[in-house]
Amino acid sequence: MKAKNQRLVLLILAIVAVLGAVLLAMSALRQQAAYFYAPSDVAAAGAPLDRAVRIGGMVRPHSIKRDPDGVTIYFLVGDETANVIRVRYRGIVPDLFRENSGVVAEGRFQPGGLFVASEILAKHDENYRPPVLDAGKGEHKSSSLK
Amino acid sequence: MHILANPARFLKIARPLTPWLGWGGGGLTLLGLCTGLLFAPPDYLQGDSVRIIYLHVPTAWLGMAGWAGIAIASLMQIVWRHPLAAIAARAVALPGAVFTAICLASGSLWGRPTWGTYWQWDGRMTSMLVLLFLYVGYIALADADRERGGEGRITAIYGLVGAINLPIIHYSVLWWRTLHQGQSLGLGSSKIDSSMLWPLLTSALGFSLLFGAIVLMRMRTMLARQKVEARLRRMAA
Structure with missing residues (x-):
């Protein structure tokens, strides 16, 4: 694998991991981040x-x-x-x-x-x-x- | 994109493009704002205060689009080592921060007559304020990195990680209960009457072209400065 492609794959994996972590955190925050109670x-x-x-x-x-x-x-x-x-x-x-x-x-x-x-x-x-x-x-x- | 890898070739395109973007963007912005502020109808509920939309929404879009640009440029810098990517990302940061600040300020002024408050810590406002802080951090980090003579890897990683905030801003009004209303414009659907939508889109296009002109000017300045510094170093040696 060329170094360029390796960097691309690593970076995409890192982005997917960080994005997944943040989305999980955000969905867990659903209640706490609400601005008001209905x-x-x-x-x-x-x-x-x-x-x-x-x-x-x-x-x-x-x-x-x-x-x-x-x-x-x-x-x-x-x-x-x-x-x-x-x-x-x-x-x-x-x-x-x-x-x-x-x-x-x-x-x-x-x-x-x-x-x-x-x-x-x-x-x-x-x-x-x-x-x-x-x-x-x-x-x-x-x-x-x- | 690789056609532009050569700075000389980039400059050959950027130099004539800058005035077109600048004057075209200025003209369209003026047209959009004038029709919006003077000729578009007032809102059925908000009256004339709705006219802040013609400034608020385009600057919000560009504040977010600016960081999307930083993230894409950072990706190109890390993966393909594109020689202009770091310069492009740095050139976007300052106008991006200014547009985000205008968005926050105009939104605050809009909030007072409609919601009854200048500022509340709801999901949309808080995440947009975080975007402004991200920009300020990016500018400080990029400057520090440059002075140290680094190649800007850390800045690029920061630019990529910061892009996480973009979906948070976008979905904040869907995920969480907020004071800010939901989105009015989706792909192919608009909850804004066409008599108000056209001035808004004109103004948004105008501001985008202006944004592009500013970025090109800043990139050209940075390239020229690099050349001067290289020449000074050679003379000193």
Whole structure:
């Protein structure tokens, strides 16, 4: 075997090995590297009460309720399953926060299951289009949480 | 590729090619950005802030394509000992780092009005920041290697290993739950309306040609510097 081919074969083997190792590590990190918990994760594993976490999903339609004080809101976060998380937040929400739209909330679970958010982020999907083509009354539709 | 193994022959092609890439790329970038910023429609959800896409996405692609170029050049350097490969990889590193930095900065400015935050440590943003750090490390390593008079093997291996980050960036939005949305453009499928897609592709092509022009200019500078150094060494001897 010529030295050139030997180098090529060795290098390809090394690349395959490193790539395999990294892909294994990444798939093992699936849960840990997730940026937020979905309602079904919380339902399956129980709500962690001891630390601040992020939860995310879609804001359920017609679920946003405003307190008489004007700055406290309650809403439900759901995912593809029937599980929902009830969230309370006091403050100003991003412009893109709306019903049927993606949301990520950072905060703590209360013993009763209520999630008290300290920060609300809006998550939009991968569709971009001009407003005239929009038939959904400005509602933001997304098929997945990713 | 082996046709270009001879630096003189490479220069013969690179010299006339540089202005074509530079002016063509500049023109297309201007056209893409102008149509994107002034004439393309606003987004149904985000309004005018969507226009950052015409800068953000091309620079993200080129930041990643730059490292793909470094990896391919490193492979050619190690396996075939291609004489221009090390120079090409080093020439790509700086514009690659700059484009990655522009991508991060523009993404941060885009995140504030849409998501409500300048920065979050989600999979996509973190892996893109790692790419910037990889570039900075590459530049430092390549410079150190050059000053020591090394042949750049370690730099080439670093360039290859660093390419692992590219699939991680690409798949970060598929593997993990992220704040960043999923990919809008796949092979043959687009979730971007064509009135916004064409300015985006024009701007991406323009930035790519500009990137190519910068790389060629840097390669020519490096070759010229090598020649000067060789001549100085001969004169000193």
